[in-house]
Amino acid sequence: MKPTIKDVARKANVSVATVSRVLNNQPGYSVETEKKVLEAIDELGYHPNALARGLVGKRTKTLGVLIPRISNMVSSQIMNGIEDAAHKNDHSVIICNTDNDGQKTMVYLDVLREKRVDGIIVVSEMLTEEYANKLVELKVPVILISTIDETGQFPHIKVNDEQAAYQATEYLISKGHKNIAMISGTPEDMVAGKPRLDGYKKALRENGLPVKEENIVFGDFWFDSGKECMERLLNNNQGITAIFVASDEMAAGALSTAYKSGIRVPEDISIIGFDNTQLAEMTIPPLTTVSQPFYQMGYKGLKLLLKAIKGKEVNSAILPHVIVERETVKKV
CATH class of the missing domain: 3.40.50.2300 (Response regulator)
Structure with a gap:
């Protein structure tokens, strides 16, 4: 049987209440008493129940x-x-x-x-x-x-998702790209979808480039969605030289579709992702991306x-x- 708090109290020759005070770092005992209780706990191999301790201290840790x-x-x-x-x-x-x-x-x-x-x-x-x-x-x-x-x-x-997307898009602009597409998350997503889309559009406008709605496709941040979005971009648009992708998983999907379509990255089209997960290092070629900590x-x-x-x-x-x-x- 597992030792109980009563066993500890009996071995240390103190009350159960004293053992409880020691366990919960409450006052009311001497250094010598604390030493006896801790030695008894060690010898018996007693492991106090976190929930039971929490009920005394009103915390369960x-x-x-x-x-x-x-x-x-x-x-x-x-x-x-x-x-x-x-x-x-x-x-x-x-x-x-x-x-x-x-x-x-x-x-x-x-x-x-x-x-x-x-x-x-x-x-x-x-x-x-x-x-x-x-x-x-x-x-x-x-x-x-x-x-x-x-x-x-x-x-x-x-x-700051909007600012991060702005800088990712501006990074592509700094490399000479002018016709930049985006594979976005859902615009209804106020956490990452809309802010990253807003940052992309803002960077284009503030650098004197048009926002082309046909250059924006929407996915759900995951790999298969990235593949499908890339197919739509390649089928419906001409002259795109770079794509900002709202997640690394979608970017990996986009790279997969590009490879199957005979499109070389970055020779034919440049891609930047968002997240810097381990996946970004594993893609071929390794993915340039926005890193979140x-x-x-x-x-x-x-x-x-x-x-x-x-x-x-x-x-x-x-x-x-x-x-x-x-x-x-x-x-x-």
């Missing part, structure tokens, strides 16, 4: 993370940052893979309530009014990573959540992005 696709490279990098920061601060994480399914998300929020999590992180998923109201009901701190809350109720950590987003997001749990004020943060030059853009 458990945090919830809502994430749309845990297998996605963006999500995995963010999760690495979250888990590293949690581990270093003696917290555990419950990961909820929502699949962008609203009903599943609501069920997970009920699960996190039952688990008495101390706080919640929402990753890369736009908050609907229903989600936001549910999170408010849970009465725990919430931090958003790589997404926003239009109501302004919850702090967020992300890059995903690991840092996750790490900083977790640290901000812990700060909020302690009752301290936290503010939204915009992290820097950079353009990583590889081999898919040439000067014309």
Whole structure:
């Protein structure tokens, strides 16, 4: 049988309440008593139940993370940052893979309530009014990573997507490209779709270039969508020399279609992506792209959540992005 807190108290010759105070770093015991309790815990191999301890201190040291696709490279990098920061601060994480399914998300929020999590992180998923109201009901701190809350109720950590897209487009312009297309996310997506599209259009206008609607096609950020969008661009447009693609996965799909169509990158057409996931290094040729600091987003997001749990004020943060030059853009 696993040792219990009563076994620890008996071995240390103290009360259960004293053992509980030691475990929860509460006052009311001597240094000698603390030493006896810790030695008893070590000898017995006692592992206190995190939930039980949390009920005493009103904290479980458990945090919830809502994430749309845990297998996605963006999500995995963010999760690495979250888990590293949690581990270093003696917290555990419950990961909820929502699949962008609203009903599943609501069920997970009920699960996190039952688990008495101390706080919640929402990753890369736009908050609907229903989600936001549910999170408010849970009465725990919430931090958003790589997404926003239009109501302004919850702090967020992300890059400035519009500015990053502007700079990606201007980078192509600086290389001499004038007829630049875009493979965009959905314009209804206020987190990444619309801001990146706005940045692309703004860069063209401010550099004296026309915005051609036939040069813009819409996808869903994933590989197959990139393939299909590239096919549409190649079939319907002439003279395009460069393409800004709103995600690395779609850019990989675009590269695949270009290869199958006998179009050389960057000799015939230049491509720049967005994200700088590991995939950008794996494509042929390696993808020039906008780099987001995903690991840092996750790490900083977790640290901000812990700060909020302690009752301290936290503010939204915009992290820097950079353009990583590889081999898919040439000067014309």
